[in-house]
Amino acid sequence: xxxxxxxxxxxxxxxxxxxxxxxxxxxxxxxxxxxxxxxxxxxxxxxxxxxxxxxxxxxxxxxxxxxx
Numbered sequence: 001x002x003x004x005x006x007x008x009x010x011x012x013x014x015x016x017x018x019x020x021x022x023x024x025x026x027x028x029x030x031x032x033x034x035x036x037x038x039x040x041x042x043x044x045x046x047x048x049x050x051x052x053x054x055x056x057x058x059x060x061x062x063x064x065x066x067x068x
Contacts, residue, residue, distance in 0.1 A: 001031055004053060006042045007068040008060055011035065019063045027051050027059060 011020065017035045020042060024033040029050025034043045044056055057067045 001045055002048050003043065003045045006044065006057065006060070007040060008035075008042050008065050009040055009068065010065040011037055011040065013037075016063075016065070020060055020065065023059050023063055024056055027055065030056070 008020070011017065017037055020035050021033050024030055024042070024044060029047040031045040031047065032043075033045075035041075036043070042060065046053070046056065060067050
C-alpha cells in the first residue's frame with residue numbers, strides 16, 4: 001500500500017467532499033480516501049498494482065476539480 005497526498009483545488013463544500021471521497025473510494029485498489037477541505041488536499045491509500053495514481057487523478061478531474 002502507498003499513501004499519497006494530492007493538492008486539489010475547487011472543493012468548497014460537503015458535496016465536494018462526498019463527490020471526491022465517494023467516487024475515488026469506489027475504485028478497485030483504493031484502500032481509503034480522506035478529503036481535507038480547508039487545506040485543499042486529498043489523502044489516498046492505494047494498491048498501485050491495482051489502480052494507478054493517474055486513474056485517481058482522472059476520477060477527481062471528472063468530478064470537476066483540478067488536481068495539481
